[in-house]
Amino acid sequence: MKENTRQKLINATYEEVYSNGYQGAALADILTKAGVHKGSMYYFFANKKEMALSAIQEKMSERFDMLYLSITKDEDNYLQKLFDLLRDTSRRDFSRGCPLANLVQEMSNLDEDFNQALQKIYNKFREVVRLIYDKAVENKELVACDTDKLSLFSIIVLEGALLSVKGSGNIQDYTDAVEMLIEYIKNI
Amino acid sequence: MKENTRQKLINATYEEVYSNGYQGAALADILTKAGVHKGSMYYFFANKKEMALSAIQEKMSERFDMLYLSITKDEDNYLQKLFDLLRDTSRRDFSRGCPLANLVQEMSNLDEDFNQALQKIYNKFREVVRLIYDKAVENKELVACDTDKLSLFSIIVLEGALLSVKGSGNIQDYTDAVEMLIEYIKNI
Numbered sequence: 001m002k003e004n005t006r007q008k009l010i011n012a013t014y015e016e017v018y019s020n021g022y023q024g025a026a027l028a029d030i031l032t033k034a035g036v037h038k039g040s041m042y043y044f045f046a047n048k049k050e051m052a053l054s055a056i057q058e059k060m061s062e063r064f065d066m067l068y069l070s071i072t073k074d075e076d077n078y079l080q081k082l083f084d085l086l087r088d089t090s091r092r093d094f095s096r097g098c099p100l101a102n103l104v105q106e107m108s109n110l111d112e113d114f115n116q117a118l119q120k121i122y123n124k125f126r127e128v129v130r131l132i133y134d135k136a137v138e139n140k141e142l143v144a145c146d147t148d149k150l151s152l153f154s155i156i157v158l159e160g161a162l163l164s165v166k167g168s169g170n171i172q173d174y175t176d177a178v179e180m181l182i183e184y185i186k187n188i
Numbered sequence: 189m190k191e192n193t194r195q196k197l198i199n200a201t202y203e204e205v206y207s208n209g210y211q212g213a214a215l216a217d218i219l220t221k222a223g224v225h226k227g228s229m230y231y232f233f234a235n236k237k238e239m240a241l242s243a244i245q246e247k248m249s250e251r252f253d254m255l256y257l258s259i260t261k262d263e264d265n266y267l268q269k270l271f272d273l274l275r276d277t278s279r280r281d282f283s284r285g286c287p288l289a290n291l292v293q294e295m296s297n298l299d300e301d302f303n304q305a306l307q308k309i310y311n312k313f314r315e316v317v318r319l320i321y322d323k324a325v326e327n328k329e330l331v332a333c334d335t336d337k338l339s340l341f342s343i344i345v346l347e348g349a350l351l352s353v354k355g356s357g358n359i360q361d362y363t364d365a366v367e368m369l370i371e372y373i374k375n376i
Contacts, residue, residue, distance in 0.1 A: 097293070100355075160348025163344075166293070168311070
């Protein structure tokens with residue numbers, strides 16, 4: 001029951017912050033969305049900031065595990081599964097963009113706690129993608145290469161492409177960029 | 189004299205919006221920075237929004253012309269000059285990031301006038317970079333290819349790399365991404 005209330009708060013916080021940014025997310029709206037009273041919130045979190053930091057860390061980590069880390073648990077076709085995932089536009093919320101990039105843009109220069117938390121999340125993402133490339137090298141799907149840099153480049157293309165769609169309104173920008181990234185990886 | 193006042197307003201608005209975002213840029217601070225009275229401002233602009241839209245359109249356009257379009261006016265070495273420009277970290281303000289990307293993140297979903305203006309600026313940037321690649325193809329520095337897509341990919345890598353540095357605090361992310369982009373272009 002208590003865990004359930006906490007999870008409702010985490011989910012509602014994540015959604016409100018994703019839609020409106022951290023500064024634009026009103027605590028009252030989060031509580032209404034979660035269906036939780038303020039008093040109950042204080043049982044789990046000291047304030048909006050602590051709740052927001054927990055929410056983004058837990059939800060982003062969950063998303064990385066579900067989408068990316070799960071690929072490394074398979075037996076083979078690591079590279080193809082990553083390509084399929086990158087190509088799958090149905091998993092992307094193009095109008096809201098990338099929750100991580102949005103917060104980096106909004107908060108990295110404003111608040112050191114956010115800066116630290118976002119760096120940790122960003123590094124975790126980079127590590128998970130590197131793991132996929134390491135598995136692909138091990139399985140001879142990819143020649144030995146600097147998988148850490150390749151992971152960096154992949155995330156940069158992904159983030160840049162999501163931003164481009166936000167700017168242009170054209171999902172084709174994302175699709176084109178992903179195909180060029182895949183072409184780059186296949187030519188390594 | 190009048191043009192001078194207008195230019196002071198444009199410059200101050202651009203700087204304040206770049207540092208604090210559009211919503212965070214206070215009109216009073218802009219006027220103080222410009223050393224212009226509010227009454228004089230109304231001679232040129234109806235309000236803060238009109239002034240901000242003019243500022244970003246004029247200043248970004250100026251920047252594209254100075255850095256990128258100027259390359260197309262030369263006789264040769266188009267590709268090398270673009271690579272030199274991308275590699276030149278001294279021209280980048282890594283802590284503030286890309287002024288265009290910042291505004292796309294902040295305003296594209298909030299205000300249709302900003303959305304339209306930012307799309308125009310973004311398309312202009314893409315067109316200027318494409319022109320460099322077209323010149324490079326014409327001059328046999330680059331094999332014939334889809335220069336529009338290549339321009340898109342280049343801007344996506346650039347924007348993604350600037351975001352990555354904002355997130356990680358590590359300028360090496362930018363340098364690594366630019367080298368991988370250059371490697372990709374050289375292998376076309």
